[in-house]
Amino acid sequence: MSEAAVLVIGGGIAGIQAALDVADQGVKVYLLERTPSIGGHMAMLDKTFPTLDCSLCILTPKMVDVARHPNVELLTYCELLDIKRADKGFEVRVLKKARYVDESKCTGCGICMEKCPVRVPSEFDQGLGYRKAIYMPFPQAVPRKATIDPDHCLYLTRGKCRICEQLCPAKAIDFKQKDQEITLKVGAIIVATGFGLLGVEGLPEYGFLPSENVITHLQLERMLSSTGPTRGRIVRPSDGREPRSVVFLTCVGSRDERANPYCCRIGCSIAVKQALLLRERLGPKADICICFMDMRTYGRGLEEFYSRAREEGIRFIRGSPSDIRVLPDGSLRLTAFDQATGKLLELRADLVVLVVGITPPEGLRELASLLKIPVGPDGFLLEAHPKLRPSETPITGIFLAGACQGPKDIAETTAHASAAAMKAASMLSKGYMVGEPFVAVVDEARCRGCGRCEEVCEFKAVEVVEDGGRLVAQVNEALCRGCGSCAVRCPTGAINIRNFTGQQMLAQAAVAAR
Amino acid sequence: MAIRRLGVFWGCRILSGDLAFELSTRAVLRALGVEVVDLGGQMCCGEPIRSLSIPASCYLSMRVLASSASEGFQEILVPCSKGYYMMRWAPEILNRSPELRKRVEEALASEGFDIERLARPLALVDLLHDLLREGAFAEAGELGMSVAVHPGCYLLRAGGQGEGMERLRKLRDLLKAVGVEAPYYAGIMDCCGGSLDVSRMDSALALAGSKIKSASEAGLSCLVVLCPSCFEMLDGRQEEALAAIGGGEPLPVLYLSQILGLALGLGQDELGMKFNRSPLEKIKT
Amino acid sequence: MRPVSITDLMSMARPNEELKEKLTAFLANSPDMCLQCARCTSGCTAFELLELKPHEVVALARLGFLEELVASSTIWDCALCLKCVERCPQRIGPAELLLALRNEACSRGLEIPEGFRSVLMTLMETGMAFPPRRRPARDGRSYGREEVGLPEVRMAPSEVALMALMELLGGA
Numbered sequence: 001m002s003e004a005a006v007l008v009i010g011g012g013i014a015g016i017q018a019a020l021d022v023a024d025q026g027v028k029v030y031l032l033e034r035t036p037s038i039g040g041h042m043a044m045l046d047k048t049f050p051t052l053d054c055s056l057c058i059l060t061p062k063m064v065d066v067a068r069h070p071n072v073e074l075l076t077y078c079e080l081l082d083i084k085r086a087d088k089g090f091e092v093r094v095l096k097k098a099r100y101v102d103e104s105k106c107t108g109c110g111i112c113m114e115k116c117p118v119r120v121p122s123e124f125d126q127g128l129g130y131r132k133a134i135y136m137p138f139p140q141a142v143p144r145k146a147t148i149d150p151d152h153c154l155y156l157t158r159g160k161c162r163i164c165e166q167l168c169p170a171k172a173i174d175f176k177q178k179d180q181e182i183t184l185k186v187g188a189i190i191v192a193t194g195f196g197l198l199g200v201e202g203l204p205e206y207g208f209l210p211s212e213n214v215i216t217h218l219q220l221e222r223m224l225s226s227t228g229p230t231r232g233r234i235v236r237p238s239d240g241r242e243p244r245s246v247v248f249l250t251c252v253g254s255r256d257e258r259a260n261p262y263c264c265r266i267g268c269s270i271a272v273k274q275a276l277l278l279r280e281r282l283g284p285k286a287d288i289c290i291c292f293m294d295m296r297t298y299g300r301g302l303e304e305f306y307s308r309a310r311e312e313g314i315r316f317i318r319g320s321p322s323d324i325r326v327l328p329d330g331s332l333r334l335t336a337f338d339q340a341t342g343k344l345l346e347l348r349a350d351l352v353v354l355v356v357g358i359t360p361p362e363g364l365r366e367l368a369s370l371l372k373i374p375v376g377p378d379g380f381l382l383e384a385h386p387k388l389r390p391s392e393t394p395i396t397g398i399f400l401a402g403a404c405q406g407p408k409d410i411a412e413t414t415a416h417a418s419a420a421a422m423k424a425a426s427m428l429s430k431g432y433m434v435g436e437p438f439v440a441v442v443d444e445a446r447c448r449g450c451g452r453c454e455e456v457c458e459f460k461a462v463e464v465v466e467d468g469g470r471l472v473a474q475v476n477e478a479l480c481r482g483c484g485s486c487a488v489r490c491p492t493g494a495i496n497i498r499n500f501t502g503q504q505m506l507a508q509a510a511v512a513a514r
Numbered sequence: 515m516a517i518r519r520l521g522v523f524w525g526c527r528i529l530s531g532d533l534a535f536e537l538s539t540r541a542v543l544r545a546l547g548v549e550v551v552d553l554g555g556q557m558c559c560g561e562p563i564r565s566l567s568i569p570a571s572c573y574l575s576m577r578v579l580a581s582s583a584s585e586g587f588q589e590i591l592v593p594c595s596k597g598y599y600m601m602r603w604a605p606e607i608l609n610r611s612p613e614l615r616k617r618v619e620e621a622l623a624s625e626g627f628d629i630e631r632l633a634r635p636l637a638l639v640d641l642l643h644d645l646l647r648e649g650a651f652a653e654a655g656e657l658g659m660s661v662a663v664h665p666g667c668y669l670l671r672a673g674g675q676g677e678g679m680e681r682l683r684k685l686r687d688l689l690k691a692v693g694v695e696a697p698y699y700a701g702i703m704d705c706c707g708g709s710l711d712v713s714r715m716d717s718a719l720a721l722a723g724s725k726i727k728s729a730s731e732a733g734l735s736c737l738v739v740l741c742p743s744c745f746e747m748l749d750g751r752q753e754e755a756l757a758a759i760g761g762g763e764p765l766p767v768l769y770l771s772q773i774l775g776l777a778l779g780l781g782q783d784e785l786g787m788k789f790n791r792s793p794l795e796k797i798k799t
Numbered sequence: 800m801r802p803v804s805i806t807d808l809m810s811m812a813r814p815n816e817e818l819k820e821k822l823t824a825f826l827a828n829s830p831d832m833c834l835q836c837a838r839c840t841s842g843c844t845a846f847e848l849l850e851l852k853p854h855e856v857v858a859l860a861r862l863g864f865l866e867e868l869v870a871s872s873t874i875w876d877c878a879l880c881l882k883c884v885e886r887c888p889q890r891i892g893p894a895e896l897l898l899a900l901r902n903e904a905c906s907r908g909l910e911i912p913e914g915f916r917s918v919l920m921t922l923m924e925t926g927m928a929f930p931p932r933r934r935p936a937r938d939g940r941s942y943g944r945e946e947v948g949l950p951e952v953r954m955a956p957s958e959v960a961l962m963a964l965m966e967l968l969g970g971a
Contacts (some may be wrong), residue, residue, distance in 0.1 A: 204670070204885050205842070207679035210698050255834065256888035258675050293836040322886045323842035325700040328732070333700070337840040337852065344846055522891050526927035529954060531934045533947055540949075554953045557960055562918045562928040564879075565901040566911075568825055570967040577960060612832040621963035667880040678885070705844045705880035712914035717848050721878065786947070788936040 006424050007032060007092055007186040009080060009176045009367070012040020013059065013410060014402025014417040015192035016066045021421030022072035022190075027428055030184055031066060032094060033076045038063055040194050044138075045109060046224035046232075048410055049273040050305035056227075057139055063142040076143060083461055085479065089187040089381070089397065094302050098177040100148040100156070100288035101134075102234065105172035108136065108144030112164035112173070120152045122229070126219040128237065129229025134164045139227050146172075178486055188397045188424040189371065191381060192417065193364060195403040198253040198260060198357035206252075206463070211326040212237035214352045217248075217270050224277050234281050237349050238330040243350030245280055245287040245333060249321060253357035255293065260357040262378045265407035266294045267355040275314045289315040289347060291336050299409070317345065324352065358407040368457035372458060375400055380406045395459075396433060396478055399424050438497055439480040440487065446494035449473065453486035453495050462486055462495070519549045520641075521633070522585035523578055525597040526558045527742040535742050537786030538771035539593050539638070545778045546650045548641070553582055553590065559600045565713075568607065573618045579665035580627035580637065592627075593638040595741035599672040601635035639669065639740065642774070647690055654777040656693025657735060659798065661773070662728035662729030662765075663689065663696035664748065666741040667705050675796040685770070688740070692777030696738070701728025706756075716758060722747040723759035730763045735798055738766045745769060749792045767792040807864060814863025814964035822865055822899040828890040830860040839883035839893050848876040853883050860896055865903075874900045875912055906969050923964070926956035 006022045008015045011033030019031045031038065042048075043053035067074050081093040116132035119153065124137045131137070133152040136144065145310075154161035155175060165173040197218060200206040206214070213236050215223075217264035226232035236243050239287075248271045271290050278288050290309075295316070297306045320419035321334040334347045360379040368375045373393040374382040381404050384392040387508065391399050402408060427433055440453075440462060449471025451464045461479035464471050473486075473495060485494045493502065528535050540553055543550055547796050555679050560574030582590045592598040608615040619629040626762060645651070670678035686696045707721030726748060747755060749767035756762040767790060775785040787794060803814050823829055839853040840846065850873040851859070859868060868874060877897045884892030896924055922928045932943035945951070 075851075150829065201679075202676055204675070204839075205678055208682060208698060208702065251836070251888075257828070257890045258888060293834055319837040319841060321841045322838035322882070323703075326698065327700060334843050337837040337854070339837055339854075342839070524952060526954060527930045529931070529944070529952055530929035531932045531944065533934045533942060533944065533949070534950055536944070537947060552950060552952045555955050555957075557926040557954060557956055558922050558928045563915070564898055564916055564924065565875075566905045566919055567902050567968045568898055569969075570903060571963050573963060574960075606827075607825050609826060614825075617967065621960075623968065625957065630939060631908050667882070670880040671885050703882075705878050705882075707878060709879035710845065710877075712918070713912040714848065715874070717845070718878070721844065764867045776906075788938060789934050789942075790937075791935075 004028060004428050005030065005184070005186045006188045006190060006428070007090070007184060008190045008192055008401075010040070010192035010194055010402070011035075011038030011074075011076065012192065012195065012402065013042045013062070013193045014192070014404075014413045015040070016062050017417035018190045018192055018401045018421040018424075019066050019072055020062065020069065021435075022420050022425050023066070025425040025429070027071065027425050029069075030186065031072055031074050032078050033074075034079055034110075035183065036077045036147040037137050037143070038066070038074065038360070039075060039138070039140070039142065041218075042410060043140065044126075044218065044225070045221055045294070046226070046228075047273065047277060049269045050301040052276070056333075057481065058193065060142075063140070067142045074143060075182075076490060077147060078182075080367065080370070083189070085233060086185065089185060090189060092184045092186060092189075094182045094184060096180040096182055096200070096290050098179050100153075100173065100175055100177045101146045101152070102172045102174045102177075103143065103145050105170045106145045107170050107172075108141075108146070109169065110136070111167050111169065112146055113165050115167055117161065117163065118154060120149060125222045125229045128215075128219050135268050139172045148173075188399065190399045190401050190417075190420050190424055191367070191371070191373070191404055192420075193361045193367065193400040193404045195407065196359040196361045198359050200253060200316070200354060200356060202259060203253060203256075205322050205324065208401065209324060209326060209464055211330065211332060212352065213330060213332060214324070214354060217267075217274060217353055218356045219243045220274055220353050223279070224274065226396075232281075234278060235352075236330065241350075242282065242284075243286070245347075245349050246282075246289070246351045246353060247321075247332075247347050247349040248275060248288075248290040248353045248355060248398050250290065250292045250355045251320065252354040260378070262357065262407070263296065264355075264358040266358070266409050268292065269302055269305070269409065271353075271355050272309045272314075276305075276312060277311055279312045279314065284313065287315070288313075289349075291317045291320055291334075291347075293318070293320055299411070307379055315425070319345075319499045321347070328490065358403065361404065364404065371398055376406075378406070380404060391416055391423055394481060396435065397427065402479045433478060435478060436482060438482040438499060439477045440475045440482065440495050441498045442475060443496070444472050446492045447472045448492060449493070452489045452491065456485045456489045458483070517547045517549065519551060520636070521553050521582055521585070521590040522550045523553050523556060523582065523590050523592050523597065525592070525594045527596065531741045532745065534772065534789040535593070537746065537784065537789075538769050538775050541776045541780050541784045542560070542771045542778065545775070545780060546642075546645050548645070550567045550591070553585065553587070554747045555716055556581065559597045559599045561596045567595045569614050569617065571600070572604040572607045572614065573621055574773060575600040576608070576618050576629065576632070577622060577627065579632040580629060581623050581625075582633035583631040584627055585661055587633045589636050590633045591638065591641060592635045594715075595666050595672070596743055598635055598637045599668040602673045605632070614621040623679075637672065637681065639668075639681050639684050639688070639770070642688055642770075646688055651688075651691045651774075651778070654692045654774075655779065657695050657773070657777050660695045660697065660734060661689065661736045661738045662699055662732065662734035663702065664706065664729075664737055664739045664744060665702070666739060666744045667709070668742055668743075669701065685740070688770070688774065692774060694738075694773060694777075697732075697734070699728060699732035699734060701725055701732075704728060706747045708741070708747045709733040709746070718747065719758035722751060722755035723762060725759075726752065726755060726765050727759060727762045730765055735765065735796065737765055738743065738770055738773055739767060740770045749790055752792050764793050764796075766790070766794045768794070768797075803863070805862065810867070812864060815865055816863050818865045818903075819860060819863045822903060823860065823896065825899060826891055826895055830857045830891055830896065832889040833857045833861055833891055834889060836888060838886050838888065843881050844878040844880040844882060845876050849873055850876075853897075856896060856900075857891055857893050865900070868900050869903045869907065869911060874904065911917065919968075923956065923961060926954045962966060
């Protein structure tokens with residue numbers, strides 16, 4: 001591989017960590033992020049468990065480092081269009097979406113955002129707060145540049161307004177900007193696309209529950225954040241008053257055959273963390289309760305974290321409610337069977353927090369198709385080996401970092417990302433790669449160059465070429481995955497997988513059937 | 515407005531004398547251009563004997579579907595909530611037990627029915643909602659009411675996951691189309707006790723009473739139901755139900771087809787409203 | 800069949816694996832899969848009536864202690880609202896297990912609520928579970944279907960169907 005550049009897809013902590021590690025090796029990195037700023041979910045958090053570190057305090061230095069690293073090119077507000085194998089690596093086409101703001105001039109002063117008349121529910125604040133049509137997703141955004149939302153901007157939709165253009169001291173607004181297509185050549189790709197959250201509309205017990213006081217854990221996190229929609233005040237969305245009682249429901253849609261059969265890995269720790277933060281904000285008199293099936297707070301420091309929560313008077317009820325009612329005053333009534341006492345408890349809550357399941361991020365299947373990497377039964381990307389090769393995919397040159405390969409906490413994510421970076425950089429620096437021996441082999445004497453193998457190869461690993469005056473199939477062992485489609489298709493039996501010829505397999509079957 | 519012709523399996527709860535249900539449903543379907551063909555020679559769908567024998571009850575439901583298909587019906591309307599539930603549950607039970615499936619297959623074959631040839635069951639609320647989308651309610655009046663809709667356990671749980679909430683949405687859409695608001699109230703998903711009447715009538719009545727109470731506590735002045743079993747508890751036995759919880763305000767109870775029929779300009783007699791036992795005079799429009 | 804090494808020291812009962820297999824045949828998922836989340840019990844309509852809560856019934860079934868359930872009156876207290884079936888994250892649904900327990904009680908000739916027997920008898924005789932009856936109206940009179948102009952709809956038991964029904968009912 002001579003193209004010494006790496007594409008990192010996704011600008012959350014996984015992508016940022018991987019990019020920094022590759023860049024520190026002296027290799028060029030393109031860090032691709034589809035939203036206007038890097039940071040991902042970690043930027044939305046108030047504190048991280050179990051240390052209760054301020055999330056942005058530990059993240060922003062890395063965000064700035066990666067943005068300023070001489071070997072990193074930040075491509076934010078960009079979409080991936082296409083990826084093809086080319087030369088010894090990949091050719092990647094990227095759409096750089098128009099911000100309608102000249103990044104070279106914008107200073108991030110924020111005057112445009114103050115004066116913009118259009119309010120849109122903020123995606124970053126999970127719908128709890130608003131942003132403007134010209135916006136930065138959050139105050140610590142990197143790059144610190146404004147972006148205009150073409151679906152809501154009055155000028156771009158109806159030809160009116162243009163206040164931002166008038167007021168911008170740097171004259172950075174450029175409504176004539178167009179989307180741009182960029183082509184990159186890279187030798188390796190690290191997928192770091194993160195995760196999504198489960199929507200609960202599919203679960204009947206939440207299906208018709210018209211209450212603003214039933215929120216997800218990520219919405220609570222935004223409320224806890226001092227730069228969030230409530231500036232860190234914990235309130236009931238319905239009336240803005242401080243809740244006196246809060247109930248957490250864990251495993252909402254996780255370990256659930258109706259939604260996500262798998263465990264979300266971080267839900268229990270999130271509930272404990274948020275309960276402790278609420279205890280701090282709301283004081284000792286607040287009634288904070290966590291209803292759970294199991295408490296899965298494992299890992300270093302997490303059992304102590306759970307103990308701390310019990311010490312702080314957080315109630316733990318082993319028994320999941322399934323009946324939630326909205327009362328006329330906006331409060332919520334839940335019934336939970338407490339297995340410890342055998343009592344059916346009525347819980348009256350001012351605020352209910354649903355710790356919802358972690359899902360693969362939007363568009364992951366399409367990305368996997370594009371990259372020809374497999375997806376596991378749980379919808380997350382499949383690693384080459386779950387124990388021994390968790391950061392690699394079966395496809396040469398494509399690596400995995402972070403939650404796109406399965407739910408993880410931040411510590412696991414950074415370790416995983418660094419591993420992916422090391423694998424990618426090492427492959428590029430060696431100039432050769434070591435692969436599996438079970439690849440396709442052509443018996444040139446039998447091959448008549450019909451090209452059927454080339455037709456069926458998904459990985460473009462076999463090509464019919466002219467060699468010594470005749471057409472013959474040639475295998476690129478680096479690209480061949482040993483799937484055997486060509487061997488099946490070949491009409492003369494010229495192409496076979498090494499050590500898996502038809503004869504060998506029949507012999508194996510004969511022994512097995514004995 | 516399309517004219518439809520549909521085979522209908524009413525089932526024994528309705529045919530044994532739920533005149534309010536049958537009159538109002540027939541009247542509304544007629545007004546909406548649906549011609550119903552009563553499937554005769556049928557037997558009970560088996561729901562009432564589930565507690566005695568799951569296999570026997572599933573067989574009976576499969577028989578309804580197979581015999582309807584053999585009479586040439588690809589689809590049959592099953593207006594009874596419990597009947598529709600059974601038509602979706604029975605095939606699922608057969609999927610879980612190949613042994614039962616074989617026994618039912620043989621039983622059906624002995625009458626000349628084919629287990630592979632089954633009519634597809636259609637729920638009343640699904641049909642009405644389709645008609646709504648086709649514009650059938652365009653001329654309907656606006657009743658201007660706010661009611662406590664009681665979808666009922668079997669409407670909410672028939673079929674696969676998500677179907678129940680979808681049907682509740684359709685139900686509220688239908689009511690909205692005739693100017694009837696069906697807001698959320700705390701007891702909306704509560705059971706009326708209808709399936710407990712055989713084994714524990716007193717507890718069943720208490721459940722019905724609590725349901726009525728939750729509607730009036732929410733300030734709603736009318737209950738709208740779809741299921742004959744629910745109607746029996748909430749309308750037919752309303753007095754006993756309220757007595758079982760120590761008293762409470764009686765509420766008028768209407769079938770969905772009765773309220774839709776009123777909006778379509780049909781008369782009270784046509785809609786069988788003289789067979790509602792609850793205090794209909796309290797209805798405020 | 801798994802060898803049984805458990806004894807309930809309160810009653811000296813041993814699990815019955817055969818009965819467990821028989822009674823769980825129609826469930827969407829085995830009671831072995833139960834995580835004891837107790838969502839079924841937390842939202843159970845008949846909670847106050849039930850001596851044994853739904854999650855306990857599943858736990859007993861999981862261990863194979865079904866004999867005590869078959870003879871208990873608690874299995875007839877379920878309202879069959881099916882909330883537990885809808886909400887069970889392992890797709891077990893205690894209500895369906897309770898129906899199977901009722902079936903077993905019935906086939907053993909145990910005491911069952913009278914109403915069920917009369918429903919079955921009416922069904923065998925007429926093809927309908929409920930006999931036609933006149934409906935009282937607000938005008939004080941009672942009406943039958945014909946009197947309000949409803950068409951005759953014949954529900955009829957077919958001989959062949961009744962025989963099949965008898966066979967499927969087993970000992971019921």
